[in-house]
Amino acid sequence: MSDLKLEIRKTFNAKKLHRFALDVRFSSPAGVSVIFGPSGSGKTTILQCLAGLTTPDEGSISVAGEVLFDSRRKINLPPQERRVGYVFQDLALFPHMTAADNVAFGIRSNGDQRTRLVRDILERFHIAHLAGNRPAEISGGERQRVALARALVTNPRLLLLDEPFSALDDELKQAIIGDLKQWLAQNSIPVLLVTHDRSEASLLGERMLLMKNGSVVGQ
Amino acid sequence: MNWQAFALTGRLATLTASILTLVGVPVALWITFSRRQWMFLVEAFVAMPLVLPPTVLGFYLLVAFGSNTALGRWFERLTGGTLAFTFSGLVIASVLYSMPFAVQPMVAGFRSVDRKLMDAARTLGAGRWKVYSQIVLPLAWPGLLTGVMLSFAHTVGEFGVVLMVGGNIPGATRTLSIDIYDQVQALDYHSANQTALVLLLFSYTLLCAVYGLNRRTALLDSR
Numbered sequence: 364m365s366d367l368k369l370e371i372r373k374t375f376n377a378k379k380l381h382r383f384a385l386d387v388r389f390s391s392p393a394g395v396s397v398i399f400g401p402s403g404s405g406k407t408t409i410l411q412c413l414a415g416l417t418t419p420d421e422g423s424i425s426v427a428g429e430v431l432f433d434s435r436r437k438i439n440l441p442p443q444e445r446r447v448g449y450v451f452q453d454l455a456l457f458p459h460m461t462a463a464d465n466v467a468f469g470i471r472s473n474g475d476q477r478t479r480l481v482r483d484i485l486e487r488f489h490i491a492h493l494a495g496n497r498p499a500e501i502s503g504g505e506r507q508r509v510a511l512a513r514a515l516v517t518n519p520r521l522l523l524l525d526e527p528f529s530a531l532d533d534e535l536k537q538a539i540i541g542d543l544k545q546w547l548a549q550n551s552i553p554v555l556l557v558t559h560d561r562s563e564a565s566l567l568g569e570r571m572l573l574m575k576n577g578s579v580v581g582q
Numbered sequence: 583m584n585w586q587a588f589a590l591t592g593r594l595a596t597l598t599a600s601i602l603t604l605v606g607v608p609v610a611l612w613i614t615f616s617r618r619q620w621m622f623l624v625e626a627f628v629a630m631p632l633v634l635p636p637t638v639l640g641f642y643l644l645v646a647f648g649s650n651t652a653l654g655r656w657f658e659r660l661t662g663g664t665l666a667f668t669f670s671g672l673v674i675a676s677v678l679y680s681m682p683f684a685v686q687p688m689v690a691g692f693r694s695v696d697r698k699l700m701d702a703a704r705t706l707g708a709g710r711w712k713v714y715s716q717i718v719l720p721l722a723w724p725g726l727l728t729g730v731m732l733s734f735a736h737t738v739g740e741f742g743v744v745l746m747v748g749g750n751i752p753g754a755t756r757t758l759s760i761d762i763y764d765q766v767q768a769l770d771y772h773s774a775n776q777t778a779l780v781l782l783l784f785s786y787t788l789l790c791a792v793y794g795l796n797r798r799t800a801l802l803d804s805r
Contacts, residue, residue, distance in 0.1 A: 414705050442704040455702035459720050468716070469706030517706060 365393045367521055367553040371412050371422035371432075385409070385419075385577040393551040397564040400574030406557040407452070410523045413555070414449045415442035426521045426553070448519030450527045454510040456498040462509045463494040469517040484512045488542050504535040511539070515546055522554040528563055540567050583776055586753055587761040591738055594669070594757060598676040599734040602684040605677070606729055610688035611714065629682045636679065640746025643675050647747070667749045675747040676737045684733035691725015692718060724799045728792050735788045739781065 370388040385405045398406045411417035412432070413424060421434040426447075431440050457465050467481050485491040488508040493501050498509070507527060514522060528536045544567075547554065558564050564571060573581035613625055631639060647665035648654045657665050665671035695718050703713045719726070741759040748755030750764065758777055765774035 414701075416701050416704070442701070443707045443709055445705070446707075447705060449702070449705040451698055451702060453698065455696070455698040457699060457703075457717060468703065468708070471707065513706065 365427045365520065365552055367391050367413075367555075368423075368425045369409075369413065371409075371419035371424065373408065373412065373417070373419045383577060387574075387577070387579050389572055389579055389582070391553045391555065391570060391572075393553050394569045395547070395554045395556055395567050396570040396572060397568030398555055398557045398572045398574055399561075399564050400559065402559060404574040405577040406574055407525055410449065410525055410555065410557060413521065413523060414447045415440060415445050429520075446517065446520050448514035448517060448522040450510050450514050450522075450524045452525045452527065452529070454498075454506055454527070456506060456510055456513070458498055461495050461497055462490060462501065462505075465498070465509055466513045466516055469513065471517075480516055484516045487546065488512045488539075504531055504539065507531065507539055508542070511543060515550075518550075520552055522552060524554065524556045526558050526560075529558070529560060533562070536563065537566065543567075583773075583780070584756075584758070584761045587756050587758050587777075588780075590669075590753065590755075591757040591759075594672060594676060595734045595737040597673050598680055598737040599684075599730050601673070601677050602680060602733045603726075603730050606681070606684035606688055606733070607719075607726065609681075610685050610692055610729070611718075613685070614689050614692040628685050631679045632682050636740070636742025637746055639679060640675065640743045643671070643678070643743070643747050647671055666747065667751060667755060669748075669754050672744060672748040672755050675743050676740060679740055679743045680733040680736045683736045684729040687725045687728040687732060688722070689725075691722035691728070694725065695721045724796055728796060731788060731792050735785055739785065 368390045371385065373385045375383040375385075383405070385408055387405070387409060398409065400406055408417060412419050415431065418439060419432065419434065422432070423430065423434065424432040430436070430438050431445050431447075432438060457468065460468070463481050463485065466484060467477060470477050470480055472480070481494075482491065485494055488511060490501075490505055490508045490512065493505055493509070498506055501509070510527065528539065531539070556563075556567055571582065572579050609624075609628065613621060613628070644666055645651070646653050647657070649658055649664065654664065657663075657670075661670075665674065699717055699721070700713050703717050708716070738757075739759060740757075741763070744755065744757055744760055745763075748757075748760075750756050750760050756764075758781060762774050762777045762781075765771075765777065
Protein backbone atom coordinates (compact mmCIF):
# COMPACT_ATOMS: atom_id res chain seq x y z
CA MET A 364 0.00 0.00 0.00
CA SER A 365 2.94 2.34 -0.43
CA ASP A 366 2.12 3.00 -4.07
CA LEU A 367 2.33 6.33 -5.77
CA LYS A 368 -0.58 7.17 -8.06
CA LEU A 369 -0.35 10.20 -10.24
CA GLU A 370 -2.43 11.78 -12.95
CA ILE A 371 -1.65 15.41 -13.75
CA ARG A 372 -1.97 17.98 -16.48
CA LYS A 373 -0.29 21.35 -16.59
CA THR A 374 0.09 23.84 -19.40
CA PHE A 375 2.85 26.40 -19.57
CA ASN A 376 2.28 29.51 -21.63
CA ALA A 377 5.42 31.39 -20.78
CA LYS A 378 6.00 32.34 -24.40
CA LYS A 379 3.26 32.13 -26.98
CA LEU A 380 5.33 30.11 -29.41
CA HIS A 381 6.63 27.73 -26.79
CA ARG A 382 3.47 26.29 -25.39
CA PHE A 383 4.35 23.24 -23.35
CA ALA A 384 1.82 20.82 -21.98
CA LEU A 385 2.54 18.20 -19.38
CA ASP A 386 0.07 15.33 -19.38
CA VAL A 387 1.10 12.25 -17.45
CA ARG A 388 -0.55 9.37 -15.72
CA PHE A 389 1.28 6.52 -14.03
CA SER A 390 1.54 4.61 -10.81
CA SER A 391 4.62 3.15 -9.24
CA PRO A 392 4.98 0.65 -6.40
CA ALA A 393 7.73 0.65 -3.78
CA GLY A 394 11.18 0.51 -5.36
CA VAL A 395 12.98 2.65 -7.87
CA SER A 396 11.24 3.87 -11.01
CA VAL A 397 13.39 5.77 -13.45
CA ILE A 398 11.94 8.67 -15.41
CA PHE A 399 14.05 8.75 -18.51
CA GLY A 400 13.98 11.25 -21.33
CA PRO A 401 15.67 14.16 -23.05
CA SER A 402 15.97 17.50 -21.29
CA GLY A 403 12.88 19.62 -21.71
CA SER A 404 10.54 16.62 -21.67
CA GLY A 405 9.00 17.63 -18.34
CA LYS A 406 10.80 15.27 -15.96
CA THR A 407 11.69 17.83 -13.30
CA THR A 408 8.22 19.39 -13.49
CA ILE A 409 6.70 16.06 -12.47
CA LEU A 410 8.93 15.95 -9.40
CA GLN A 411 8.00 19.54 -8.52
CA CYS A 412 4.31 18.73 -8.77
CA LEU A 413 4.83 15.73 -6.50
CA ALA A 414 6.74 17.78 -3.93
CA GLY A 415 4.14 20.55 -4.00
CA LEU A 416 6.54 23.17 -5.34
CA THR A 417 4.47 23.52 -8.50
CA THR A 418 0.70 23.16 -8.73
CA PRO A 419 -0.75 21.18 -11.63
CA ASP A 420 -3.72 22.66 -13.49
CA GLU A 421 -5.75 19.54 -12.82
CA GLY A 422 -5.48 15.93 -11.76
CA SER A 423 -4.65 14.06 -8.60
CA ILE A 424 -1.66 12.70 -6.70
CA SER A 425 -1.74 10.18 -3.92
CA VAL A 426 0.89 8.23 -2.02
CA ALA A 427 0.13 5.19 0.11
CA GLY A 428 -3.55 6.00 -0.08
CA GLU A 429 -3.22 9.57 1.16
CA VAL A 430 -4.22 12.31 -1.26
CA LEU A 431 -1.57 15.02 -1.70
CA PHE A 432 -3.35 16.82 -4.49
CA ASP A 433 -6.78 16.60 -6.05
CA SER A 434 -8.03 19.45 -8.21
CA ARG A 435 -11.64 18.28 -8.12
CA ARG A 436 -11.77 17.96 -4.34
CA LYS A 437 -9.67 21.12 -3.93
CA ILE A 438 -6.99 19.34 -1.96
CA ASN A 439 -3.46 20.68 -2.25
CA LEU A 440 -1.14 19.89 0.66
CA PRO A 441 1.73 22.39 1.03
CA PRO A 442 5.24 20.95 0.55
CA GLN A 443 5.99 20.95 4.29
CA GLU A 444 3.05 18.62 4.96
CA ARG A 445 3.68 16.12 2.16
CA ARG A 446 6.56 14.13 3.65
CA VAL A 447 8.14 13.84 0.23
CA GLY A 448 11.95 13.61 0.21
CA TYR A 449 13.51 15.59 -2.61
CA VAL A 450 17.17 15.55 -3.63
CA PHE A 451 17.67 18.45 -6.03
CA GLN A 452 19.91 18.35 -9.07
CA ASP A 453 22.31 20.84 -7.49
CA LEU A 454 21.59 19.28 -4.05
CA ALA A 455 20.56 22.62 -2.43
CA LEU A 456 22.51 21.97 0.75
CA PHE A 457 22.29 24.88 3.18
CA PRO A 458 25.70 26.55 2.78
CA HIS A 459 25.72 28.18 6.22
CA MET A 460 25.11 24.93 8.11
CA THR A 461 27.36 21.98 8.89
CA ALA A 462 26.61 18.56 7.41
CA ALA A 463 25.07 17.50 10.73
CA ASP A 464 22.86 20.62 10.89
CA ASN A 465 21.78 20.11 7.28
CA VAL A 466 20.72 16.56 8.12
CA ALA A 467 19.06 17.61 11.39
CA PHE A 468 17.03 20.36 9.71
CA GLY A 469 14.03 18.22 8.83
CA ILE A 470 13.89 16.12 12.00
CA ARG A 471 10.88 16.89 14.13
CA SER A 472 11.96 15.30 17.39
CA ASN A 473 14.32 17.04 19.81
CA GLY A 474 17.23 16.36 22.12
CA ASP A 475 18.79 12.90 22.35
CA GLN A 476 16.59 11.30 19.75
CA ARG A 477 17.48 13.97 17.23
CA THR A 478 21.20 13.54 17.89
CA ARG A 479 20.91 9.77 17.56
CA LEU A 480 18.98 9.96 14.28
CA VAL A 481 21.60 12.29 12.81
CA ARG A 482 24.49 10.11 13.97
CA ASP A 483 22.89 6.93 12.65
CA ILE A 484 22.17 8.24 9.19
CA LEU A 485 25.60 9.90 8.88
CA GLU A 486 27.23 6.57 9.77
CA ARG A 487 25.03 4.75 7.30
CA PHE A 488 26.16 6.98 4.49
CA HIS A 489 29.80 6.93 5.66
CA ILE A 490 30.01 10.65 6.39
CA ALA A 491 30.08 10.65 10.21
CA HIS A 492 33.60 12.13 10.17
CA LEU A 493 32.29 15.15 8.21
CA ALA A 494 29.52 16.06 10.67
CA GLY A 495 31.13 19.39 11.59
CA ASN A 496 32.04 20.45 8.03
CA ARG A 497 30.13 22.87 5.87
CA PRO A 498 29.17 21.91 2.30
CA ALA A 499 31.91 24.09 0.80
CA GLU A 500 34.52 22.13 2.74
CA ILE A 501 33.68 18.64 1.46
CA SER A 502 33.86 16.86 -1.90
CA GLY A 503 31.11 16.43 -4.47
CA GLY A 504 30.48 12.79 -3.57
CA GLU A 505 30.35 13.63 0.11
CA ARG A 506 27.88 16.43 -0.54
CA GLN A 507 25.77 13.91 -2.44
CA ARG A 508 25.70 11.66 0.61
CA VAL A 509 24.75 14.54 2.89
CA ALA A 510 21.86 15.46 0.58
CA LEU A 511 20.59 11.85 0.52
CA ALA A 512 20.93 11.51 4.28
CA ARG A 513 19.08 14.82 4.80
CA ALA A 514 16.16 13.65 2.66
CA LEU A 515 15.98 10.12 4.10
CA VAL A 516 16.31 10.92 7.80
CA THR A 517 12.83 12.49 7.77
CA ASN A 518 11.30 9.13 6.86
CA PRO A 519 9.65 10.28 3.64
CA ARG A 520 6.85 8.24 2.09
CA LEU A 521 8.13 9.08 -1.37
CA LEU A 522 11.66 9.92 -2.51
CA LEU A 523 12.42 12.11 -5.52
CA LEU A 524 15.91 12.17 -7.03
CA ASP A 525 16.61 14.73 -9.74
CA GLU A 526 19.77 13.61 -11.56
CA PRO A 527 21.65 13.59 -8.30
CA PHE A 528 24.52 11.42 -9.49
CA SER A 529 25.20 13.07 -12.84
CA ALA A 530 28.36 14.86 -11.69
CA LEU A 531 30.02 11.78 -10.15
CA ASP A 532 32.40 9.23 -11.65
CA ASP A 533 31.17 5.66 -12.00
CA GLU A 534 32.95 4.19 -8.99
CA LEU A 535 31.61 6.81 -6.62
CA LYS A 536 28.18 6.60 -8.18
CA GLN A 537 28.02 2.85 -7.59
CA ALA A 538 29.16 3.16 -3.99
CA ILE A 539 26.49 5.74 -3.19
CA ILE A 540 23.80 3.83 -5.05
CA GLY A 541 24.80 0.76 -3.02
CA ASP A 542 24.20 2.66 0.23
CA LEU A 543 20.90 3.96 -1.06
CA LYS A 544 19.77 0.46 -2.06
CA GLN A 545 20.59 -0.83 1.41
CA TRP A 546 18.43 1.88 2.96
CA LEU A 547 15.61 1.11 0.53
CA ALA A 548 15.75 -2.59 1.38
CA GLN A 549 14.61 -1.68 4.90
CA ASN A 550 12.29 1.18 3.97
CA SER A 551 9.86 0.18 1.33
CA ILE A 552 8.84 3.42 -0.39
CA PRO A 553 8.47 4.45 -4.02
CA VAL A 554 11.46 6.30 -5.44
CA LEU A 555 11.39 8.35 -8.63
CA LEU A 556 14.77 8.94 -10.22
CA VAL A 557 15.02 11.46 -13.02
CA THR A 558 17.94 10.99 -15.37
CA HIS A 559 19.06 11.20 -18.96
CA ASP A 560 21.98 8.84 -18.33
CA ARG A 561 21.30 5.27 -19.47
CA SER A 562 23.91 3.64 -17.24
CA GLU A 563 22.45 5.34 -14.18
CA ALA A 564 18.97 4.24 -15.21
CA SER A 565 19.97 0.60 -15.55
CA LEU A 566 22.08 0.63 -12.37
CA LEU A 567 19.28 1.67 -10.07
CA GLY A 568 16.00 1.31 -11.84
CA GLU A 569 13.55 -1.53 -11.55
CA ARG A 570 11.01 0.14 -13.78
CA MET A 571 11.43 2.68 -16.49
CA LEU A 572 9.13 5.47 -17.69
CA LEU A 573 10.07 7.04 -21.01
CA MET A 574 9.15 10.70 -21.34
CA LYS A 575 8.87 12.78 -24.44
CA ASN A 576 7.34 16.25 -24.90
CA GLY A 577 5.47 16.19 -21.63
CA SER A 578 3.99 12.68 -21.88
CA VAL A 579 4.97 9.17 -20.89
CA VAL A 580 5.57 7.34 -24.17
CA GLY A 581 6.67 3.97 -22.85
CA GLN A 582 7.10 1.91 -19.69
CA MET B 583 32.59 70.82 18.85
CA ASN B 584 29.00 71.04 20.01
CA TRP B 585 28.74 67.92 22.14
CA GLN B 586 25.05 68.40 22.79
CA ALA B 587 24.34 68.26 19.05
CA PHE B 588 26.75 65.35 18.73
CA ALA B 589 24.92 63.31 21.40
CA LEU B 590 21.52 64.24 19.96
CA THR B 591 22.57 63.14 16.47
CA GLY B 592 23.91 59.85 17.83
CA ARG B 593 20.69 59.23 19.74
CA LEU B 594 18.52 60.07 16.73
CA ALA B 595 20.55 57.86 14.36
CA THR B 596 20.65 54.91 16.79
CA LEU B 597 16.92 55.08 17.42
CA THR B 598 16.11 55.47 13.71
CA ALA B 599 18.36 52.58 12.69
CA SER B 600 16.85 50.37 15.43
CA ILE B 601 13.29 51.13 14.37
CA LEU B 602 14.23 50.60 10.73
CA THR B 603 15.70 47.20 11.60
CA LEU B 604 12.38 46.16 13.11
CA VAL B 605 10.24 47.74 10.37
CA GLY B 606 12.61 47.32 7.42
CA VAL B 607 13.06 43.54 7.64
CA PRO B 608 9.33 42.70 7.34
CA VAL B 609 8.83 45.35 4.63
CA ALA B 610 11.81 44.01 2.68
CA LEU B 611 10.59 40.42 3.09
CA TRP B 612 7.17 41.51 1.85
CA ILE B 613 8.60 43.32 -1.18
CA THR B 614 10.92 40.43 -2.04
CA PHE B 615 8.60 37.48 -1.69
CA SER B 616 5.13 38.82 -2.47
CA ARG B 617 3.81 37.85 -5.87
CA ARG B 618 1.21 40.62 -5.97
CA GLN B 619 1.09 42.52 -9.22
CA TRP B 620 0.79 45.89 -7.42
CA MET B 621 3.93 45.36 -5.36
CA PHE B 622 5.79 47.90 -7.52
CA LEU B 623 3.56 50.58 -5.96
CA VAL B 624 4.90 49.72 -2.49
CA GLU B 625 8.48 49.61 -3.79
CA ALA B 626 8.10 53.02 -5.43
CA PHE B 627 6.55 54.46 -2.26
CA VAL B 628 9.42 53.24 -0.09
CA ALA B 629 11.97 54.59 -2.57
CA MET B 630 10.37 58.04 -2.79
CA PRO B 631 12.66 59.83 -0.29
CA LEU B 632 15.54 59.08 -2.68
CA VAL B 633 14.20 61.52 -5.27
CA LEU B 634 11.84 63.76 -3.31
CA PRO B 635 13.22 67.12 -2.08
CA PRO B 636 13.53 66.85 1.73
CA THR B 637 11.47 70.01 1.98
CA VAL B 638 8.51 68.27 0.35
CA LEU B 639 8.60 65.34 2.77
CA GLY B 640 9.19 67.77 5.64
CA PHE B 641 6.27 69.92 4.59
CA TYR B 642 3.81 67.03 4.44
CA LEU B 643 5.03 65.70 7.77
CA LEU B 644 4.61 69.11 9.34
CA VAL B 645 1.04 69.21 8.08
CA ALA B 646 0.44 65.64 9.31
CA PHE B 647 1.81 66.48 12.75
CA GLY B 648 -0.61 69.41 13.12
CA SER B 649 -3.76 69.21 15.23
CA ASN B 650 -5.95 69.08 12.10
CA THR B 651 -5.03 65.45 11.43
CA ALA B 652 -5.86 62.19 13.22
CA LEU B 653 -2.16 61.52 13.88
CA GLY B 654 -1.62 64.99 15.36
CA ARG B 655 -4.70 64.79 17.57
CA TRP B 656 -3.86 61.27 18.71
CA PHE B 657 -0.35 62.32 19.74
CA GLU B 658 -1.71 65.41 21.51
CA ARG B 659 -4.16 63.32 23.50
CA LEU B 660 -1.40 60.89 24.38
CA THR B 661 1.28 63.35 25.43
CA GLY B 662 -0.32 66.77 25.64
CA GLY B 663 2.14 68.18 23.10
CA THR B 664 2.59 68.23 19.34
CA LEU B 665 4.99 66.23 17.22
CA ALA B 666 6.28 69.20 15.27
CA PHE B 667 9.56 70.66 16.53
CA THR B 668 10.13 67.78 18.96
CA PHE B 669 12.61 64.91 19.09
CA SER B 670 9.80 62.36 18.66
CA GLY B 671 8.68 64.08 15.49
CA LEU B 672 12.25 64.02 14.27
CA VAL B 673 12.44 60.27 14.84
CA ILE B 674 9.27 59.65 12.81
CA ALA B 675 10.56 61.87 10.00
CA SER B 676 13.97 60.17 10.01
CA VAL B 677 12.44 56.70 9.87
CA LEU B 678 10.45 57.65 6.76
CA TYR B 679 13.32 59.57 5.18
CA SER B 680 15.91 56.80 5.69
CA MET B 681 13.53 53.93 4.89
CA PRO B 682 14.92 53.25 1.36
CA PHE B 683 18.47 53.17 2.70
CA ALA B 684 17.48 50.33 5.01
CA VAL B 685 14.97 48.49 2.83
CA GLN B 686 16.77 48.44 -0.52
CA PRO B 687 19.96 46.69 0.67
CA MET B 688 17.78 44.27 2.66
CA VAL B 689 15.73 43.46 -0.45
CA ALA B 690 18.98 42.93 -2.37
CA GLY B 691 20.14 40.60 0.40
CA PHE B 692 16.90 38.59 0.36
CA ARG B 693 16.91 38.40 -3.46
CA SER B 694 20.41 36.92 -3.36
CA VAL B 695 19.15 33.87 -1.45
CA ASP B 696 18.76 30.90 -3.80
CA ARG B 697 15.06 29.97 -4.04
CA LYS B 698 16.09 26.32 -4.31
CA LEU B 699 17.28 26.44 -0.71
CA MET B 700 13.87 27.69 0.38
CA ASP B 701 12.18 24.93 -1.65
CA ALA B 702 14.50 22.35 -0.10
CA ALA B 703 13.66 23.62 3.38
CA ARG B 704 9.94 23.36 2.66
CA THR B 705 10.20 19.78 1.41
CA LEU B 706 12.00 19.06 4.70
CA GLY B 707 8.90 20.15 6.60
CA ALA B 708 9.75 23.78 7.33
CA GLY B 709 6.88 26.25 7.52
CA ARG B 710 7.19 29.88 6.46
CA TRP B 711 8.60 31.10 9.78
CA LYS B 712 11.31 28.43 9.91
CA VAL B 713 12.29 29.08 6.28
CA TYR B 714 12.69 32.81 6.99
CA SER B 715 14.42 32.53 10.34
CA GLN B 716 16.80 29.64 9.59
CA ILE B 717 17.49 29.97 5.86
CA VAL B 718 16.66 33.42 4.48
CA LEU B 719 17.77 35.71 7.33
CA PRO B 720 21.12 34.01 8.04
CA LEU B 721 22.01 33.94 4.33
CA ALA B 722 20.95 37.54 3.74
CA TRP B 723 22.76 39.04 6.74
CA PRO B 724 25.30 41.11 4.75
CA GLY B 725 22.35 42.90 3.12
CA LEU B 726 20.65 43.36 6.50
CA LEU B 727 23.77 44.78 8.11
CA THR B 728 24.34 47.09 5.13
CA GLY B 729 20.78 48.37 5.45
CA VAL B 730 21.15 49.09 9.16
CA MET B 731 24.51 50.83 8.72
CA LEU B 732 23.38 52.94 5.75
CA SER B 733 20.20 54.06 7.49
CA PHE B 734 22.29 55.09 10.51
CA ALA B 735 24.73 57.05 8.33
CA HIS B 736 21.97 58.65 6.31
CA THR B 737 20.19 59.82 9.45
CA VAL B 738 23.39 61.38 10.74
CA GLY B 739 23.66 63.30 7.46
CA GLU B 740 20.09 64.50 7.02
CA PHE B 741 19.45 68.23 6.95
CA GLY B 742 16.41 69.39 5.03
CA VAL B 743 13.82 67.25 6.75
CA VAL B 744 15.25 68.05 10.18
CA LEU B 745 15.07 71.75 9.49
CA MET B 746 11.49 71.54 8.26
CA VAL B 747 10.10 69.22 10.94
CA GLY B 748 12.36 69.89 13.88
CA GLY B 749 13.53 73.43 13.46
CA ASN B 750 16.64 74.29 15.41
CA ILE B 751 16.09 73.73 19.11
CA PRO B 752 19.25 73.00 21.12
CA GLY B 753 19.04 69.64 22.88
CA ALA B 754 15.80 68.68 21.14
CA THR B 755 16.22 69.00 17.39
CA ARG B 756 19.58 70.65 16.69
CA THR B 757 21.62 67.93 15.02
CA LEU B 758 25.23 68.21 13.82
CA SER B 759 24.26 69.11 10.27
CA ILE B 760 22.05 71.94 11.54
CA ASP B 761 24.84 73.00 13.87
CA ILE B 762 27.23 73.40 10.93
CA TYR B 763 24.66 75.53 9.14
CA ASP B 764 24.36 77.71 12.26
CA GLN B 765 28.12 78.05 12.59
CA VAL B 766 28.47 79.12 8.97
CA GLN B 767 25.64 81.62 9.37
CA ALA B 768 27.50 83.05 12.37
CA LEU B 769 30.72 83.14 10.28
CA ASP B 770 32.33 80.76 12.80
CA TYR B 771 34.27 78.86 10.13
CA HIS B 772 36.64 77.32 12.63
CA SER B 773 33.87 75.40 14.44
CA ALA B 774 32.12 74.58 11.17
CA ASN B 775 35.36 73.13 9.86
CA GLN B 776 35.76 70.93 12.94
CA THR B 777 32.21 69.57 12.84
CA ALA B 778 32.34 69.02 9.07
CA LEU B 779 35.59 67.10 9.35
CA VAL B 780 34.12 64.85 12.04
CA LEU B 781 31.12 64.07 9.81
CA LEU B 782 33.35 63.52 6.79
CA LEU B 783 35.59 61.06 8.60
CA PHE B 784 32.60 59.31 10.16
CA SER B 785 30.85 58.86 6.81
CA TYR B 786 33.96 57.60 5.07
CA THR B 787 34.77 55.12 7.86
CA LEU B 788 31.25 53.74 7.92
CA LEU B 789 31.06 53.37 4.14
CA CYS B 790 34.46 51.66 4.17
CA ALA B 791 33.03 49.20 6.69
CA VAL B 792 29.96 48.59 4.47
CA TYR B 793 31.90 48.06 1.25
CA GLY B 794 34.70 46.13 2.95
CA LEU B 795 32.16 43.79 4.51
CA ASN B 796 30.35 43.23 1.22
CA ARG B 797 33.57 42.59 -0.66
CA ARG B 798 34.70 40.12 1.96
CA THR B 799 31.46 38.13 1.82
CA ALA B 800 31.54 38.18 -2.00
CA LEU B 801 35.06 36.74 -1.90
CA LEU B 802 34.05 34.10 0.64
CA ASP B 803 31.05 33.12 -1.48
CA SER B 804 33.11 32.72 -4.64
CA ARG B 805 35.60 30.39 -2.98
